[in-house]
Amino acid sequence: MLVVSVYRYNPEKDSAPFMQEFRVDTKGADLMVLDVLHLVKEQDNTFAYRRSCREGVCGSDGMNMNGKNGLACITPLSEVVTEGKLVIRPLPGLPVIRDLVVDMSLFYKQYERIKPYLLNDTPAPAIERLQAPEDRDKLDGLYECILCACCSTSCPSFWWNPDKFVGPSGLLQAYRFLVDSRDTQTRERLAELDDPFSVFRCRGIMNCVSVCPKGLNPTKAIGHIRDMLVRNAT
C-alpha cells in the first residue's frame, strides 16, 4: 500500500488548504505518478488536477512530487517515492484555483511579453524564409520547451517577482528568437530585456535545469542572453 498525501483546496468550500491522505494499492507495479492520481480520483472524484496527453508532450500535469517539480505522467514512483510515501502539491508560487489546478496567467503573461514569434521586417519571399543547417542547429535545446512551468515555479526569483522577472521558461524562449537567423528584431528584443528584473533577477541557482522534464538548460540560455546584452552595449 502506497500512502499518497495530496494538497486539497476548494475555495468555495474550504477556509484553508489542507493535506489529505489516501491509501493506494499499486499491486507492486512501478506506476507513473499520474496513474496513482487516477487511483486517488477513483476513491474521491472531487479531486481536481490537469492532464491531457499522458506522455510528457502537452505539459498539463506539472506538479510538485515529494518536493520536486515534474510531469506526473512521465515520473515513475521509483524515482520520487521515499519510505512508501508520496506527497503531491500544486506547482509552487502560483495561485491555486482548486486542488492541483493553478492559475498560470502570470506565467503566460511573461511568455507573451518576450514576443514568442518571428519578427522580420524584410519583404516576405515567395517561398518560406530559408535557414542554413548551422543556424537551424542553434535552435536545438530551445524550441523543445512545452511550457509546463516546472522550471519557472521552482525558481525563487520568479516566486518573489512573477510580474517583473520573465522566468527561466520565458527566457529560454526569448533566446530561441534572439538567436534565430530569420528574426531581424534582435536589438529591439535585447532593449526590452535590459532592466534589473527581466533577465538579471536570475541568480544562477539552476533549479530550472534540475527540474526540466525535457532536459533543457534555461540557465545556459540566460547566460547567452547576458553575453548578447554585453556585446550589444559595450
Added chain:
Amino acid sequence: MVTNVTNFGRSGLSDWLLQRFSAVVLGLYSVFIVGYMVTSFDGSYAEWSAFFEGTFVRVFTFLSILSIAAHAWIGLWTISTDYIKPTGIRFVFQTVCNLALFTYVVWGVQVLWGA
C-alpha cells in the same frame, strides 16, 4: 521593459557588470592586504600608518571603498525588491542603506587623506 528609478545604474546590464567588476576589485584588495599583513607587517602603528602613506595603497583602498559601496547598493537594492513588498518600507530601507554607504565613503576619504 520593467522601469526603475532606485537601482544603481538605471540599466540591469550596468548594475550586473558593476557587481562583477567590484567583486574582482574586492577580491584583489583582500589578497593584497592579507598578503601584506602576512609577509611584511610587524604589528606596529608606525608601520601600518607608513604603509597607508603610499599613493598606490591609498588609491587602491579608495577604489575598494567605492567598490564596496556600489556592490552593497546593488545587492541590498536587489534584496529589498525581492523581500520587502510594501513600497514605503522598501523606500525607507533603501534610503537608510544608501545614507550609510555614503557616510562610509566620506569617512573613508577622511581616514585616508585626513590629518
